[in-house]
Amino acid sequence: MVKNPAEGELIAGAARVLGDNVNTDDIIPGRYLNTTDPAELAGHLFEDFSPELSRALSPGEVIVAGDNFGCGSSREHAPIGLKARGVACVVAGSFARIFFRNAVNIGLPILECPGAAAACVPGEEAVVDTARGRVSFPGSGKTFEATPLPPFIRELIAAGGLIPYVASRIRAPERKPC
């Protein structure tokens, strides 16, 4: 299990294989957007998309999806729910742009890796190297090269996400009572 993906440690977990165009309504239905509680969101993931998946998705799993993962709404509730459920990493052929930014910003490890989903056997071990940009499946011996994250994105992740990054730049002076 990974401690800090920015430092190049490997993420390993059972693969949960999903198809193309998994949208944010699939990940967390709109009716639950009246809460921002991560634990509550985690409990409703994929409820309409697949009740079986909604029950079975377990901490430590690696989602290995097809193209355009996270398309649709800008709701950060989707990556927050996935992170709170303990999903270790999301690998997809491609990501919708807002989901990509949101995941980076909140510190959910993700990697764009074309071809991985098509070759992945559900439940097999997936090993993700976010720093080198590589996804491998030791069981079948297959390895896929991923699109490396731009240096700026890696810097953001290394800082712990966007907010710590911004906070480090602001260094707000302490307010003293007058």
Added chain:
Amino acid sequence: MPTLAEKVLAAHAGVDRVRPGELIEARLDLLLANEVTAPLAAQEFAKTGAGRVFDHRRIAFLPDHFTPCSNIKAAAECRKMREFSRQQDLELYFEVGRCGIEHAFLPEQGLVRPGDLITGADSHTVTYGGVGAFATGVGSTDLAAGLATGTAWFRVPETLRFNFEGRPRRFAGGKDLILHCIGRIGVDGARYAAMEFGGGAVSDLSVEGRLTMCNMAVEAGGKAGLVQPDQKTWDYVGSRPDRNFGQRGRPLSRDDLRSDSDAGYAEVYDWDVSGLGPQVACPHLPSNVKPVEEVRGVRVDQVFIGSCTNGRYEDLALAAQVLRGHRAAPWTRLIVIPATPWIWRRAMAEGLFEIFLDAGAAIGPPSCGPCFGGSLGVLGPGERCVSTSNRNFVGRMGHASSEVYLAGPAVAAASAVCGEIAAPEDVAGPEPAGGGGAW
């Protein structure tokens, strides 16, 4: 040479030129959020240590998704947003009754302008490209960083140019052009890219119709949708109230606000839309688009006319034109939600409400309503809805087994009358001689 999107980004990044793929930091003219995304943004903003937002005039917070609230959780989220707005003295917090759907309300009130750079914690922020702004959706954390710094980082997108030439059929408008586009390029056909819409059929559209087109750019994966400002645009923004803040980038003249003739587009699509009729996106993807004739006869339980896509006055007027003198089928519920109080008042004053009420419609207060399954018309198991909104994903408007067909207001109105998916001509009759026109 640069495209319109690149010019707006370069001006706000304070550089002469930006190129696709480059990462830039740019100054924002306006930021917005709603009660779904603002509470999270406020929570993250507190962690930045900034204390105060960068400019209390440039942040628009609108409770539009679940309002007026029908449950305690939503009310609690609205309260968080309201309290943050008060603490920060936000000048653009709009209370229920005085606000509408953000993407209809802000252009209507003159708060978005050509050449603006805008981020909004809502994916349909892309709507403002209809007046020539570069506007894009972000998540709550991105928005929080923007509240603190007034800036955001962007990867400069490639621009895709879409030329729509020719005259579509009567009752086909901006919604049909954008559905046609998404049907052709797919739900990730413009992923990460700016979509620039032009050509004669787009010039013929009203600004409202262009807002509708840009609204759904995100349904093709687009980072922004843009229409180059023309005289219609300047007339539209010129007739709005002034706002008390300007742009934070290098000043852009009217001549600057267009792509150069030799602009470097990643792709140019030239489409002849002469005679294009109304389009319908079938379940469960916005790209599953067919001409209305191919889905005619599918029985519907509900019709929803509203949303940030098609809840503007022009949309309601078009629906009324089809509905006049007709009633919704006994088994079909018709729900009409004008997107803003101004639209509501005008629709009432100009007799549209008479037509809707005579047709048996329920008219709701300005809100997103059932579009995302929030309120005011959520679908039950197995129910089917024709909706003028923007997404037809599984369970989008209610139960997981319900179905959503996306269409423009004319098809929605005709479908309500027939109780099944119908072409506008099925109700309104054939085109009169010399008719036509791009709504």
